[in-house]
Amino acid sequence: MTIDDSNAFNKHLTPKMNIPQTSSKSSLILIVDDDMFMRKILVRYLERERYRVVEAANGMEALKIYQEFQPDVILLDAMMPVLDGFECCLQLQHLPNGDHTPVLIITALEDRESVDRAYEVGASDYVTKPIHWAVLRQRVRHLIEQSCLRQQLEAANQELQRLVSIDGLTQVANRRCLDEYLDQECKRASREQIPISLVLCDIDFFKNYNDNYGHQEGDRCLQEVAQAISKSTNRPADLVARYGGEEFVIVLPNTNAQGAMNVAIRATEMMRSLKLPHSHSKVAPYVTISCGVATLLASQEFEPTALLKAADRALYKAKAEGRNCVR
Secondary structure (H helix, E strand, C coil): CCHHHHHHHHHHHCCCCCCCHHHHCCCEEEEECCCHHHHHHHHHHHHHCCCEEEEECCHHHHHHHHHHHCCCEEEEECCCCCCCHHHHHHHHCCCCCHHHCCEEEEECCCCHHHHHHHHHCCCCEEEECCCCHHHHHHHHHHHHHHHHHHHHHHHHHHHHHHHHHECCCCCCECHHHHHHHHHHHHHHHHHHCCCEEEEEEEECCHHHHHHHHCHHHHHHHHHHHHHHHHHCCCCCCCEEEEEECCEEEEEEECCCHHHHHHHHHHHHHHHHHHCCECCCCCCCCECCEEEEEEEECCCCCCCHHHHHHHHHHHHHHHHHCCCCCEC
């Protein structure tokens, strides 16, 4: 940068820029340039724009700082020793979330080959030196807005995915989610030759409960049961789902028969401890559940339907033997 460039830069900083606080206040920018003077000029400019800034003197340092700070935007010089900007940008794409972080390459190179290469390695935009500060301001602002929109879209998609996978009443997984997860875990169990277990739970005399307490109380009962069953599991991989009506399923990957029995017994005990009044039950004065447990071992065929049918037979046995038990 020449003295005239520097004077123009300082003159440009004099008026206050009207940057929306919501877009810049929390945004972190990583500046990567081996020229210390250029870095300081960029830092000063961006801090005046109320961005937070971190610096790196070369591409290798930039990769380390990126992983530590996870910046919102990277301003990257193309020509640097140790690791140039093109290679640095390419390696960024392979880091967690690196392919989603906007990269603005800043360089004196203007030839077609360099410009094409910048976009090929994953850069979002490109500006040349000497820097036109008004252009840089708008490019940075635009990249941050794009990044924010992408994050909002990802959050919306995750929420949508959650909504289509959750039973609206009980807030546990729905039947669609259950079918997909059970199929996935049965395939994994077959591939890795590990057991998979399933617990099928049914609320005892729920029709009597609904008929005498009303459907609103029946819905509340289903919610309480779903939460009690959920508390009986303790691993992220365990899935509790509403199977239909008053039936719930617990999918237990990599769990043998004894482990599944322990979960089922814990679920029945959790349910009893709630002591939800049920004066129309024939087994207890409060709401209880019956559970059927089934396990597929490595020597068997890993089919979701086989596991469900086996658990259903065990549940039928639990009902036939007095309910409020595990079989």
